[in-house]
Amino acid sequence: MSSLAKLPIWAFHAANDAAVKVENTEVVVEALKSEGSSVRYTRYETAPPTMLDSGGTIEGHASYELAYSDGELWSWLLEQRRAQ
Secondary structure, three states: OHHHHOOOOEEEEEOOOOOOOHHHHHHHHHHHHHOOOOOEEEEEOOOOOEEOOOOOEEOOOOHHHHHHOOHHHHHHHHHOOOOO
16 A cells, blocks of 8 residues: 555545445545555535436435535645656
């Protein structure tokens, strides 16, 4: 994981995600931090459902909608440079 720890990472997850437990992301974030990563993590308490092609939904799985609507994400993203 040490090579990942050198990359700029901002993780987003919703506590009400019915597809992937929020604890999974938190374990990865803590592992990255233990390797020296400056990973950022935003935990939303609720996120909208994701619409499936089959017509169903997955509750809380669309945290990306909240992340993409945050102007700070775009500013942060444009500031990032991969270290040589």
